[in-house]
Amino acid sequence: MKFLVILICLTVNYLWLRDFDRFDDGWFFRFRCKLEAFTSDLEDRFFSVWLLSTAAIYLLPILILMLLLLLAEGAVYGLFTMLIHILVLLIAFDRTQPGKLAKEFVSKWKEGDMEACVLYLQQELPSGEVLDVEDEYSLSEYFNKQLSYRFFEKMFVMFFWYLISGPIGVLACYITYQMRDSHEEQQSGQQLDLIKNILMVLEWLPLRLLALTFSLAGNFVRCFENLQKTFWASGRDVENAELLYRYARGALSGLINRQDDEEEIEQINDQSLSESRAAAVAEIAALQGLLERSQAIWLSLLALITIFGLSPM
Secondary structure, eight states: OHHHHHHHHHHIIIIITTTSOOSOTHHHHHHHHHHHHHHHTTTTTOSOHHHHHHHHHHHHHHHHHHHHHHHHTTGGGGHHHHHHHHHHHHHHSOSSOHHHHHHHHHHHHHTTOHHHHHHHHHHHSTTOOOOOOOSHHHHHHHHHHHHHHHHIIIIIHHHHHHHHHHHHHHHHHHHHHHHHHSOGGGSOHHHHHHHHHHHHHHHHHHHHHHHHHHHHHSOHHHHHHHHHHHTTOOSTTOOHHHHHHHHHHHHHTTTTTSHHHHHHHHHHHTTTOOHHHHHHHHHHHHHHHHHHHHHHHHHHHHHHHHHHTOSOO
């Protein structure tokens, strides 16, 4: 069933909702504010109020989901259960699809307006961080890193934990990312540390598996060498977004300047773009291709697992 659920979600995501933002994440922010306001009244009775509120933020949605799954179990030959799985996955997907994000960024990039590119990224980044970029190269590097990481956290992480623990795991990942993306001034230092530690656990294995997939979908030698050097890297000093982009660049090494990319660069140059900006557009296209090929590999492996019954689906 899980393979079918993933295929349905990808079909809905890429065809029906291709150019539209989907579910509003504002409900989580309102839910969290009300819950933290309630637990703040218990500050005199409990020493670690932040821990109590964090546990409640995780447990209440998960318990509601478990209740819904229990009520839907066996109903209409499992159709209601499948619909719940599909809904949870669609909610967990990115509000702005990576393909749409890249398309709109490239459109502004071709116009040569760096300020418009920066404002666009500030609007799209969930944390609302202020970008500090010095030139076009650093801006394109930053965008590529964010594009690959968003694709990773909204697709590959969700798929991995869905296969391991079903919609409960997906919801736990979704809550963790929503907690991280809230403005830091609204969180205590201890709560932020806890969320970062949870993310390190959630992302560690999917990140290594995706790096191995990159090596199969791109330059095997360069990517696998990077993976070997950093396989056991973890801790606060390791930024997963930077590590993932390092793997992606290794996989793309020697592949970006292929004949078709050179023709694309020449075509872009005809539109009065500088050579460096045209090369950046080609790199974004190559990165998108790498991520899409990696997703196809994951789906193919999942199909084989499902067909041969190597895992209870």
